[in-house]
Amino acid sequence: MLRRLALATLATTAAGLGPLPPLPLLAPAGPDTLTVTIAESGHPDADGTFELSCGDKAGGNHPARDKACERLERLAGAAEDPFRPVPEGQPCTQVYGGPAVAQVTGTWRGRSVDARFSRADGCEIARWENLEPVLPLVRG
Incomplete structure (x- = not known):
C-alpha cells in the first residue's frame, strides 16, 4: 500500500495536479478506558466512581458497561464528541435538572x-442525556 501511495503521489505531481492531501491519523489501537464519577444523583446505586473499558469486550465495574460501550461506539460512528463542553455564548433554556454532577476522565478514541x-x-x-447510559438516567 505504501508503494501505491508513493506511485500515486509521483503520478499526480508529474501530471501537475500537486501532491495528495495528507492521510488522517487513525486512533491508536487499544481499548477506551474511562473513569466515571457521579455525585448527588439522588440514586444511591448511581453515585460513586466506576471504571469502564470498551474494546473487544466491555469491562470494568460500570453498572451498565455493555450498553455504555454500545452508546460510545454509536457516538464515535456518528463522529460526535460527547465530551465537548457547551460552547461559550450558547443560548440555553433556564431549566434546572437537579444537583447531579459527573466527571469523566480517561481515554476515548485515542x-x-x-x-x-x-x-x-x-x-x-x-449533554448528560446524550451520554446515557455512560452517565446514569437522572430526572430532576
Whole structure:
C-alpha cells in the first residue's frame, strides 16, 4: 500500500495536479478506558466512581458497561464528541435538572478525556442525556 501511495503521489505531481492531501491519523489501537464519577444523583446505586473499558469486550465495574460501550461506539460512528463542553455564548433554556454532577476522565478514541457534566440548564441536561447510559438516567 505504501508503494501505491508513493506511485500515486509521483503520478499526480508529474501530471501537475500537486501532491495528495495528507492521510488522517487513525486512533491508536487499544481499548477506551474511562473513569466515571457521579455525585448527588439522588440514586444511591448511581453515585460513586466506576471504571469502564470498551474494546473487544466491555469491562470494568460500570453498572451498565455493555450498553455504555454500545452508546460510545454509536457516538464515535456518528463522529460526535460527547465530551465537548457547551460552547461559550450558547443560548440555553433556564431549566434546572437537579444537583447531579459527573466527571469523566480517561481515554476515548485515542485521545485524553477530562469532562465535567451537570444538569444546571437545558444545554447541560442535553449533554448528560446524550451520554446515557455512560452517565446514569437522572430526572430532576
